[in-house]
Amino acid sequence: MSVLTPEALFEELSNAVVEMDEERVITGSEAALAADIDAYDAIQQGLSHGMERAGQLFEDEEYFIPELLMCSDAMYAGLEVLKPHLKRTTESRGTVVIGVIEGDTHDIGKNMVRIMLESGGFKVIDLGRDVTPQRFVDTARESKADIIALSTLMTTTMDGMGTVVRLLEEADLRGGVKVMVGGGPISTGFAKRIGADGYAVNAAEAVKVARELVGNA
Amino acid sequence: MAGKFFECMTAKERVVAALTGQPYDRIPVFMLLSDQASRTINVTVGEYQNSAHLLAQGQLTAWREYGMDMINTGPGLTGIAEAAGSRLAFPDDTAYVVETALTKPEDLDRLIIPDPLRQGRLPLFLEATETVLREVGEQVLVSLTTAGPFTTASGLRGTEHLMRDLRRNPEFVHRLMRFATDSTIPFVTEVMKRGGRIGIAEPVASGTLISRGQFQEFVLPYLKELITVIKNLSGSAPSLHICGNSSRIWHDMVESGAGTLSLDDEVDLGDAREAVGDRVALVGNIRPTTTMALGTPEDVRRNVIECLQKGVGSPKGFILGLGCALPINTPRENIHALMAAAREYGRWPSDSERLSAVVVS
Incomplete structure (x- = not known):
């Protein structure tokens, strides 16, 4: 994992959320922290990105409620790891x-x-x-x-x-x-x-x- | 259409005619009028749902006032789960589960299949069925709306837990479905001994919640089994209602062995007829909320015509029905308007030119 670029890590996080793989999301989030990647970026470009794709799959009727729940469980598992490391209070959209x-x-x-x-x-x-x-x-x-x-x-x-x-x-x-x-x-x-x-x-x-x-x- | 119209068939005869391609005096109407019956006798839904006497009186009063072609009572979506140990709340509205029988999967081992003569409110539904059949059984069918196994599983486990279990613990879901099916069979057996019918409602298996693959793996085998039991005992196949978007699973619903498919207003009756009308009778699908609860009698009339245009003539038969249960806040005049429109526009033989002329007027 340590050789991955930030972009590759974001993609891995995003994919792991879409693929409902909680373990991989946790590993990926820890790897992001170890590589000194900003937690905010990992959340936005990794976890949230994956959840948005999951939402799209739901809209396309590829995913249903069970899958969307699994994706969100994975996302929240990653948030648990990353949130304590947020350097600034993130600005919410509202x-x-x-x-x-x-x-x-x-x-x-x-x-x-x-x-x-x-x-x-x-x-x-x-x-x-x-x-x-x-x-x-x-x-x-x-x-x-x-x-x-x-x-x-x-x-x-x-x-x-x-x-x-x-x-x-x-x-x-x-x-x-x-x-x-x-x-x-x-x-x-x-x-x-x-x-x-x-x-x-x-x-x-x-x-x-x-x-x-x-x-x- | 000149002249006065007189009904000359019983509800029972009308339904049989519609399902066997024989002439009927007017299209039969299934209203899925359950909790709404509490309004016809001025009691709360909670009082109604906890008394065999009120269940019977509510249904008889509603039937005498409106003259729909099927009387509905039964454990509904939560009654089997309740009898197996889940706790329900009865606001003056549809009952819901406040405490599931299972808090963790292992609890399943200590659940016992409910005895329909003793547990929960199941004896009340059986008693109400006996009363209604004794009074009007010669004229009208009595159908007990009963949750399908997946909906009962959701009532035992909680819907969101069940959704996760499908992914995390599929083996447990199968065991739970086994229990839910086994818990339903003794009840439907008692219903049929008394001459009642079964209408299966399986809303939690809706295509709005789960995929077709999940339906085929976790729902269909158990539905099939339940329907086979019902068929073997009563000689006729039950109806199957699945809420929301069911279009992806219409073929599977037919595969389940159901005799009629009752369709939500979210799907197009014409599409359903096209897809499966040659294999199964269709019931539907007047909009319960927009038309019945919130609309005017004129909206009801238009919605009836729309459904008749799409449904009448479907190869295996068509019955005018609601897309889901009749909302309890439906105004009486709209229920009367529904029956009036069925008498006005649903006479045999259907005249499609006349129907289309009415719509544009």
């Missing part, structure tokens, strides 16, 4: 408050979006599932979030998404906080109707939408 709306407990979709947003450079605050509209708004205020990302799989809980938009308006926060929505029953039409700023059909697309919303696509 802060996202994410959760499954009150009344629903289906959270695989939300977890996928969280993973893709994190690997895409966002700071993500995950409120979990069955979250009240008010908690989204309070957390967004406290954390000065740029985006609230809402998910649901059920028809009966969709209205809660509209409530979040309304509460943001009432709290006079609507100017600074964008709202994006997704999940089984959600459509672009529904997103527009409740006044949300963005809709994504899957986790890979969610990152693109989030980047557009914070203006650095």
Whole structure:
């Protein structure tokens, strides 16, 4: 490993993430540190790069949820190794408050979006599932979030998404906080109707939408 | 179409006609109306789901009000897992698993196949089935929506764990599927002894979650086995509903032996008919959310016509149905509109010219 150039190491990290190989990601991350490669670069050009490719494979229907989960496990294993060595506080693309709306407990979709947003450079605050509209708004205020990302799989809980938009308006926060929505029953039409700023059909697309919303696509 | 229309067949006769290529008075309608029945008798879903009396009364009341062609009750997506040890929560909405029976794979060794006469709420569904069949069994079929083995496996293990297990521990997934299948067979056997039907729902095996290869390796063999048992006991094949995008696995779904495929509104009925309509009957696929829960009666009418245009005449039969369970917040007028549109546009023989004329008007 020691003879590898930084570029070759980044590629190895990226490949190991795509190939769901946790051990290789750890070895590669350690090799990067041993070769005095900046941890930030190893994360961005290695791990995140691999996760982005995994997201693309998911969009292309080559990978499915099990594979995407394995890739993210590999990525997080590498992050464990590299994060303590970050020399500077990394600049995030923005802060996202994410959760499954009150009344629903289906959270695989939300977890996928969280993973893709994190690997895409966002700071993500995950409120979990069955979250009240008010908690989204309070957390967004406290954390000065740029985006609230809402998910649901059920028809009966969709209205809660509209409530979040309304509460943001009432709290006079609507100017600074964008709202994006997704999940089984959600459509672009529904997103527009409740006044949300963005809709994504899957986790890979969610990152693109989030980047557009914070203006650095 | 001039003159008044009178229904002249029972729901049962209508369904048999539609599935055997015989004339029917109007297209049969399957509504997947389960938890929504709690609204017709003004109780919460939790109350409804925990009482054999309310299950039966809710279904009978809904059937008398709307006249759909299949009555649905049953353990749904989580009832078998619950009977085997997972704990459910009952908000005034669909029940969900709060505590899985398995926290680690080794726990599987201490799980016991649930006795359908004693464990969980399984006895309630059997009792409700008996009541409904006693009252209206001459006229209408009663189908118990029952999770397929993969969905039960997910209810025992947790969906995200199961997704990881597919990659990390495939041997365990097979053992879990064995247990889930073995836990389902005694229940469906009791259902069929009482004259009920089985509708298998296998949403966790959706093409939105797993690949076709994973479906073929981990789901199909067990589905096949369960369906064979049902066929051998009842003489008729169950329906199979898989949510989300199922287009990649339509051929595998046929391969499972299911008698009818119930399709999500996410897929195109015309495409399904093209792909597998010559091998299996199709049910679908009115949009539950956009049309039924959030739409107007006019939206319902249009959606019905759209489905009839695509489905009627499918070689192995077509039944007008929902793309997934009827949302509990569906307005009553939309349910009435669905049945009215079936009576208006779904009469035999179908007149495709007339149907297309209606759409543009």
